[in-house]
Amino acid sequence: MGVGLLEFESLKAALQRRWGDRLLTDEPMSEHTSYHIGGPADLYLIAESGDELAQMVALAAEYDVPVFVMGRGTNILVADAGIRGLVIELRAGQVRYTSNDETVVWAEAGANLRDIARESVARGLAGLDWAVGIPGSVGGAVVGNAGAFGGYMSDVVRRLTILDANGVREISAAEAEFDYRMSRFKAGSVTSRGRKEVILAAEMVLRPEPVAALKERVAEYIRRREERQPVEPSAGSVFKRTAQYPAGFLIEQAGLKGIRRGEAMISPRHANFIVNLGRARAADVKALIELAQERVLREFGERLELEIELIGDWD
Numbered sequence: 001m002g003v004g005l006l007e008f009e010s011l012k013a014a015l016q017r018r019w020g021d022r023l024l025t026d027e028p029m030s031e032h033t034s035y036h037i038g039g040p041a042d043l044y045l046i047a048e049s050g051d052e053l054a055q056m057v058a059l060a061a062e063y064d065v066p067v068f069v070m071g072r073g074t075n076i077l078v079a080d081a082g083i084r085g086l087v088i089e090l091r092a093g094q095v096r097y098t099s100n101d102e103t104v105v106w107a108e109a110g111a112n113l114r115d116i117a118r119e120s121v122a123r124g125l126a127g128l129d130w131a132v133g134i135p136g137s138v139g140g141a142v143v144g145n146a147g148a149f150g151g152y153m154s155d156v157v158r159r160l161t162i163l164d165a166n167g168v169r170e171i172s173a174a175e176a177e178f179d180y181r182m183s184r185f186k187a188g189s190v191t192s193r194g195r196k197e198v199i200l201a202a203e204m205v206l207r208p209e210p211v212a213a214l215k216e217r218v219a220e221y222i223r224r225r226e227e228r229q230p231v232e233p234s235a236g237s238v239f240k241r242t243a244q245y246p247a248g249f250l251i252e253q254a255g256l257k258g259i260r261r262g263e264a265m266i267s268p269r270h271a272n273f274i275v276n277l278g279r280a281r282a283a284d285v286k287a288l289i290e291l292a293q294e295r296v297l298r299e300f301g302e303r304l305e306l307e308i309e310l311i312g313d314w315d
């Protein structure tokens with residue numbers, strides 16, 4: 001999407017007046033992604049509250065400059081050319097537990113999912129225990145309907161507070177249109193409201209379970225993750241599983257484990273992870289994505305769909 005120079009400079013001046021030296025320009029996205037990959041964002045701001053985020057989004061809309069809202073950058077591959085417009089990292093992270101007939105945890109979208117998972121386990125609450133090893137924010141987890149070991153965000157989310165062009169409102173989980181690693185908020189979703197809505201908070205319902213049983217389960221999850229997951233920087237699983245097979249199995253059967261492009265590599269440990277060995281470029285990772293897709297299609301007739309999102313200026 002093109003950004004008009006006059007509009008861009010006007011927005012920059014307006015953001016500077018309001019947030020002064022918190023506004024970063026030409027900020028390397030490699031500093032803000034788990035991949036440690038990605039070129040500059042024209043403008044970069046951290047929103048510490050939902051109100052701040054709403055103000056930033058409204059200003060960008062006023063000047064017609066595109067906005068990309070992100071959490072912790074653990075499920076995205078940002079182009080080497082970076083991102084045009086304004087990137088907002090949502091850090092609003094308040095969390096509240098309430099217990100009446102049922103236990104509800106309400107969290108702002110910038111809260112760390114892993115911390116909530118750990119705290120819930122310590123309180124003897126099941127429902128998010130599968131998330132102890134998943135990095136990223138509550139908002140990012142809702143967008144991609146994150147999950148592991150048979151658990152999904154969609155199992156626990158009951159309501160969401162969202163921001164769109166008309167303001168702040170609440171929606172039910174059914175309206176979020178959750179599917180496997182998908183929701184209405186993710187780019188490429190069927191309804192494709194993707195970039196126009198921001199998640200501000202989520203209300204999740206948990207259920208009591210003895211702490212000892214929960215801790216045992218969590219220890220097993222962590223053990224299995226440590227056994228299988230590569231240690232180098234990544235964005236987690238690159239592809240969704242197909243109807244029949246885990247993507248990693250197909251990529252491994254195609255003989256691609258350990259294949260490199262530049263400093264990017266299909267992990268010898270787990271073929272659905274493409275890792276950054278040091279100074280990999282986004283183009284290197286993308287070349288491996290395309291290689292895996294081509295080979296798996298040719299050899300097994302299976303189409304591999306991305307789980308991670310390619311963000312920014314890929315032209």
Ligand SMILES: Cc1cc2nc3c(=O)[nH]c(=O)nc-3n(C[C@H](O)[C@H](O)[C@H](O)COP(=O)(O)OP(=O)(O)OC[C@H]3O[C@@H](n4cnc5c(N)ncnc54)[C@H](O)[C@@H]3O)c2cc1C
Pocket residue numbers: 034068069070071072073074075076090109110133134135136137138139140141142143144145146147148185186187197198199200229234235236237309
């Ligand atoms: C080592 C490793 C292991 C992982 N294991 C798993 C796993 O087991 N299961 C799993 O599901 N995932 C896994 N992931 C992927 C990732 O951790 C999750 O997808 C996570 O939920 C992403 O959260 P985030 O805040 O980093 O999102 P980001 O990467 O910042 O953003 C992802 C998408 O969500 C959007 N977004 C983020 N916040 C908001 C918001 N508030 N409003 C609107 N849109 C928003 C962004 O625009 C972007 O489209 C793993 C990643 C790594 C690095």
